[in-house]
Amino acid sequence: MxxxxxxxxxxxxxxxxxxxxxxxxxxxxxxxxxxxxxxxxxxxxxxxxxxxxxxxxxxxxxxxxxxxxxxxxxxxxxxxxxxxxxxxxxxxxxxxHELFSVTMHLIAPTIRLLGTDGQKREFLPAMLRGDLLACQLFSEPEAGSDLANVGTRAVRDGDDWVITGQKVWTSGAQFADWGELIARTDPDQPKHAGMTAFLIPLDAPGVEIRPIRQMSGGSSFNEVFLDRVRIPDSLRLGGIGKGWSVALTTLAFEREGGSNSANVGGQFDQLLATARTLGRDTDPRVRELLARVYLRQKLAQVDVLRDRQAREADAAPTAVGSVRKIQWVDKLAAVSEAARIILGRDLVADTGVPGTFGWNAHVLGAPGYSIAGGSDEIQRNIVAERLLGLPAEVRVDRGVTWREARARAAAATA
Structure with missing residues (x-):
């Protein structure tokens, strides 16, 4: 048809x-x-x-x-x-809900590309039915933007792996059935080379999940503690020492799908309605800010069209996803700035005027996306190096083992 x-x-x-x-x-x-x-x-x-x-x-x-x-x-x-x-x-x-998006658009496609036949049979049908939800266990207290610095350890014990460490900022972990985890399996390799990826059941003995209360009110994110969690080698995702490649695959899907979140938070029409309600829509400064939001919203629509063309051509995810992420975060910031100027002090107090105090939730939440999915600084590095061909940022730990780099960092802060 x-x-x-x-x-x-x-x-x-x-x-x-x-x-x-x-x-x-x-x-x-x-x-x-x-x-x-x-x-x-x-x-x-x-x-x-x-x-x-x-x-x-x-x-x-x-x-x-x-x-x-x-x-x-x-x-x-x-x-x-x-x-x-x-x-x-x-x-x-x-x-x-982000957990559904992570399962369907990040982790399931990663398993489809890199998983064993057994993993595909076990996980993919259940994920596509919605029976099984999975989160990303990537970031750590000392490995956020520098994801390759993960310190959670996975030690081989016969046909099993024993995992100990901590993950943080894990969206939806309190409701997830499984997690895609990146762990350090060889501390005597350079940090990008000594990691391995695993699929881990979150009801396993030794897993503890603690929700983090956000300043915007909810508890979307979590800390996940792993205390000698034992899993079989059959749950390893990809080769030993190939965890960085697995992580990059998942992150590429994340950035490729960034425009799926284009409607998160306030939109131009809602800002305009608020400005008109308060009689601020004729203010030149307000009109300038509204125009900025409108332009960035149109750019987001262009992003959606570019995504569609890339998928139709069966193109692999590229660094263009970082451009989209930067543009989208800039749009969120533009919405927040416009809301602050339009509302003034009404932003922080509920005066009873419909549609005003709700902007407080946007202003408090928007900064989170300048970090989530890779910070703005990381995204700009990706664009500079992979799209513009600029020299890579200087890395003092290049060629140094993860263990030695950690020792140097500890000595420098002692």
Whole structure:
């Protein structure tokens, strides 16, 4: 069938099944938060609804439109998947949840590319059904932007690995079933060479998850502590010492999908409505800031089109994803600046005027995305080196083993 015929059928199916499942539309025109502020039970209920919706979609052929048929997908093109996503955004009232996005768009594709046949059989069908959710166990207290500095240790013990360490800023870990973990397996190799990736069950003995309360109110992120967690070698993802390549694969999918988050937080229309409500829409400074937001929102739409073209051409993820991430973060910052100027002191106090105090959640949450998914500084380094061909940043630890680099850093701070 033609794309327009597909869209008509898909739209009718989504509308019918959203009504059948009883998903109530809860759109809040004043919801401009970057991170949600849900209680544990509310957040779990939202994820349960996403699980149901994903299973219903998959059974009807809509759950994995651009995945190969051998893995349970429909084997259709990116244009079809993109069309369904637009329809779903318009007609399905479920609020998005990052854990579902990480599972479906980051970890599942990584397993599809790098996993063993056994791992693909075990994980991919369950992930595509929504039965199994997985988080990223990458960042650590001393390995954030410098991800290759991870210190969580995995030691071989016969056919098993014993893992000890700490991860932090893990989105959705308190609800995840599994995690994709990067650990140090050889401290006597340079830091990029001594890491290995694993798939780890988060209900294993020795795993402790502690939610982190954010200043914007929610608890999206977590600390994850691993105390001699034992897993079989069959859960190793990729080769021993190849963890950096696995991490880069997952991060490439993350940056490739950055425009999927283009609608997170406040939008131009909401800012304009707020300015008009307060009578600030004729202020020259406010109009200048609104124009800046409008332009960056249009750039985000261009990003979506570029993503679609790249997927249609079956192109591998590239450093262009870092450009998109920088542009998107800049748009969030532009929205926050406009909200501060429009609202003034009303930003920090609920005066009862509809649509005003809600901007406080955006301003508090937006800075988080200048760090999440790789800091702005890291993204600019990637663009400079991989797109512009500029010299690589000087690294004093080049060729030095991870153990020696850690010793030098400890001596320098002593």
């Amino acid at each position: 033609s794309l327009s015929e597909f869209e008509s059928r898909a739209r009718a199916w989504v509308v019918e099944n959203v009504a059948r499942l009883g998903f109530d539309r809860v759109d809040d025109p004043y919801d401009v938060a970057v991170f949600h502020d849900l209680g544990f039970d509310e957040e779990k209920a939202l994820l349960d609804q996403h699980r149901v919706w994903q299973k219903v979609k998959l059974e009807a052929g809509y759950g994995a439109l651009d995945w190969p048929e051998e893995f349970g997908g429909a084997g259709l093109g990116a244009d079809v998947a993109e069309a369904f996503s637009r329809i779903e955004n318009d007609h399905c009232p479920l609020r998005p």
